Amino acid sequence: MALLHVPARRVAVLVALLVGAMILSSSPAMADPAPPPSPPPNPSDQQLDQSKNDMATAAGQVGKLTSQLAAVQAEADALGAKLEVRQESANKALVDLQVARDAAQVAAQRVQATQLEAAAAADAIEQAHRQLDEFIAVAYEQGVQSGSFGLLMEASDPSDLVQRAEFTQAIAEQQSAALDGMQRARIAKVNADSVARAAELDAVAKQNAAAGAKRSADSAVATAQAALSAGIAQLHQVDLRRADLEHQLDTLTAKDSGLRAQRQRYLAYQAQVAAAAKSAAAAAAGRVAGAGAGTVGGVRGAIDRALSQIGVTYAWGGGNARGPTRGIRDGGVADAFGDFRKTGFDCSGLMLYAFGGMGIGLPHYSGYQYNAGKKVPISQIRPGDMLFWSEDGSIHHVALYIGDGKMVEAPYSGGAVRITPVRYGGGLMPYATRLLG
Structure with a gap:
C-alpha cells in the first residue's frame, strides 16, 4: 500500500466538527467545568448576535476545511496506490528472477552429468579400439597359416576339419564382437555428446532468461525509484498543505469553546474505538x-x-x-x-x-x-x-x-x-x- 501519514487526531477533529450533532447523540456527555466563583458577564443582544454570526462563519470555514482535507487525503491515498504498484512489480520481478536462476542451475548440473556420460562413452570406445588392435596384432603374428584357410588345410580327417571349422567360426565371431563393441561405443558417445549439447543449449537459454528477468527487475526498480521519488515530493507538498489546514483549524477551534468541546467529545469517542x-x-x-x-x-x-x-x-x-x-x-x-x-x-x-x-x-x-x-x-x-x-x-x-x-x-x-x-x-x-x- 501507499506510504502516507496524515495524523488521525487531526482527521478526528474535522470529522467531529462536520458531524458533531450525530456524535453528541451517540457519545457519553462530558461533565461541564465547575462554574466560576463570580457570575459571568451578561452580554448584550448585539454581542449575542455577533457571536452567533461569528460561529456561523466559523462553522462554514470548518466545513470547507473538512472538504479540503478529505480531498488531500483522497489524493494521498491514490498516490499511495500508484507507489505500491511499482513496489509490487519490483517484488514480482525479484521472485521471477530467482526462479530463472534456479532453472539455470539445474540445467548446468545436467550438463555436468552428460559430460560425465560422454567421458564414459569415450572410455568405452578407447577400450574397444584396444580390443580390436589386440585381435589384429594376434592375427598378424600368427600369419596366414593360422588363419581360417590354414586351419582348414591342416585338417587330418573330417572330424578334425569340423573342429577346425568351428574354431574358425569362433574367431570370426570374436572379431565381429570386437567390431560391434567399438560401433556401440561410438554410438553411445555420439548420443551422450548430443544430450550434452542439448542440455548445454537448454542451460544457456535459461541463463539468458534469467539475465532478461534481471534486466526487467532492474528496470522495474529504477522505474519504481523514480516514481517513488516523485511521490516523496508530492507527499511533502500534501504535508505542507495539511500543516496549513491544521493551523487554520486550530485558529477556528480556539474562537469558540463549543467547537472545542465537540472536538474533545469526538476524541473521547475515538479513544473508545482505539481501546475496543x-x-x-x-x-x-x-x-x-x-x-x-x-x-x-x-x-x-x-x-x-x-x-x-x-x-x-x-x-x-x-x-x-x-x-x-x-x-x-x-x-x-x-x-x-x-x-x-x-x-x-x-x-x-x-x-x-x-x-x-x-x-x-x-x-x-x-x-x-x-x-x-x-x-x-x-x-x-x-x-x-x-x-x-x-x-x-x-x-x-x-x-x-x-x-x-x-x-x-x-x-x-x-x-x-x-x-x-x-x-x-x-x-x-x-x-x-x-x-x-
Whole structure:
C-alpha cells in the first residue's frame, strides 16, 4: 500500500466538527467545568448576535476545511496506490528472477552429468579400439597359416576339419564382437555428446532468461525509484498543505469553546474505538496463544491471527507464517521510512501469517495470492475472504475481510496493522479469494 501519514487526531477533529450533532447523540456527555466563583458577564443582544454570526462563519470555514482535507487525503491515498504498484512489480520481478536462476542451475548440473556420460562413452570406445588392435596384432603374428584357410588345410580327417571349422567360426565371431563393441561405443558417445549439447543449449537459454528477468527487475526498480521519488515530493507538498489546514483549524477551534468541546467529545469517542480495537487484538492474541503451537483450524483462527497483530508496524517485505519479520530495501519511499530497519508486516506478509496457522502456504506477492483459492463475487464475501485492489490490471494490495463491512490490513509505510471499513472504490477487484470454507 501507499506510504502516507496524515495524523488521525487531526482527521478526528474535522470529522467531529462536520458531524458533531450525530456524535453528541451517540457519545457519553462530558461533565461541564465547575462554574466560576463570580457570575459571568451578561452580554448584550448585539454581542449575542455577533457571536452567533461569528460561529456561523466559523462553522462554514470548518466545513470547507473538512472538504479540503478529505480531498488531500483522497489524493494521498491514490498516490499511495500508484507507489505500491511499482513496489509490487519490483517484488514480482525479484521472485521471477530467482526462479530463472534456479532453472539455470539445474540445467548446468545436467550438463555436468552428460559430460560425465560422454567421458564414459569415450572410455568405452578407447577400450574397444584396444580390443580390436589386440585381435589384429594376434592375427598378424600368427600369419596366414593360422588363419581360417590354414586351419582348414591342416585338417587330418573330417572330424578334425569340423573342429577346425568351428574354431574358425569362433574367431570370426570374436572379431565381429570386437567390431560391434567399438560401433556401440561410438554410438553411445555420439548420443551422450548430443544430450550434452542439448542440455548445454537448454542451460544457456535459461541463463539468458534469467539475465532478461534481471534486466526487467532492474528496470522495474529504477522505474519504481523514480516514481517513488516523485511521490516523496508530492507527499511533502500534501504535508505542507495539511500543516496549513491544521493551523487554520486550530485558529477556528480556539474562537469558540463549543467547537472545542465537540472536538474533545469526538476524541473521547475515538479513544473508545482505539481501546475496543486493542481489546479485540488482545482477545484474538489470547485465542491464538490458547490454540497452542499446532495448526489452528477454521476461518476464526485465520481472523484471530490477523487481529492479534493490530498495532504492529508496517514494514515493506516483512512478515511470514511465523510472524513479523524485518523489512527489506526498496530503493525509494520504503527506505525513506526506514522499513528495512523495522520488524513488521506488509499487506501480503500479513496474509502469510493469518493463513500460515491453518497450514496454508502463500507466495509473498498479492498478485499471486489472488489466484491461490476460489473466486467469490464481492457481493457474496464472508469473513475470512481475501480482498484485493488493482490499478491498470495490476494487483497491488490485499486485506482480510472480518465481517460487518470491516477488514484488517497492513496499509502502508508509516502505518500499522489496523481494522478499517472496506474500501469499495479505488480499484477493488470484483472477486474475493476464499481459502477456507
